[in-house]
Amino acid sequence: MKKVFLLIGIILAIIACKKSDNSNDNPISSTSYFPLAKGNYWIYKEYEIDTNSVEAQLETIDSINVTNDTIINGKKYYVIYHDRNTSSFGNFVLDEYKYVRDSSGYLVKIDGGIVFSVCNFTDALVKRVSSFGQDTLSIVTGKMEKVTEQINVPAGSFNDVLNLKGTVVLGRQFSYLKRPHYVNNYYAKNVGLILKSTFELYDGTVFEVRLLRYKINN
Secondary structure, eight states: OHHHHHHHHHHHHHHHHHHHHHTSSSOOOGGGTSOOOTTOEEEEEEEEEOTTOOEEEEEEEEEEEEEEEEEETTEEEEEEEEEOOOGGGSSSOOOOOSEEEEETTEEEETTSOEEEESSOOSSEEEEEEEEETTEEEEEEEEEEEEEOSOEEETTEEESSEEEEEEEEEEOGGGTTSOSOEEEEEEEETTTEEEEEEEEOTTTOOEEEEEEEEEEOOO
């Protein structure tokens, strides 16, 4: 029954995006904020920000590559390879995927899960639950928002940006950390993921992965 309600919710959300598309001659596509073409790549640098706002550049480099495309169940998906070296992102990762495609303004995975949306700023699109034994350690719920300020990273400054913002609810074991807790995934138009941030579960240290360079094929 829960799966039925989830499916209905996704269908209604997609219909809402399609209605939004009809009001504009240019249909909204998730690929406008995450360009999908074989050979596209993004290189990232990691930074650590302590609780006193002192920033340090770390040695780790991450990358995302669009390696190919393939047909699965009659639909075209793009194959994404993540080379992650940032172990600090293990707790609250919202962008786990290997095969993705656009579906009426949503970037969706092969199992139907949503990576992000360019037209739904109302619904919670992503949920991650972390547990140990019978204890729930954290629940992260991701929702899209439009970013009003400029986002600056080593690759440049970006103004047309959407954020998949994750609200983190921690278990009672971590009541000593200040609240609220958020993780962010910023996507710039015609560029892709430019910045993501999370925090260390045990002391509140913030980690950011910032876009260093990228290549987008037309």
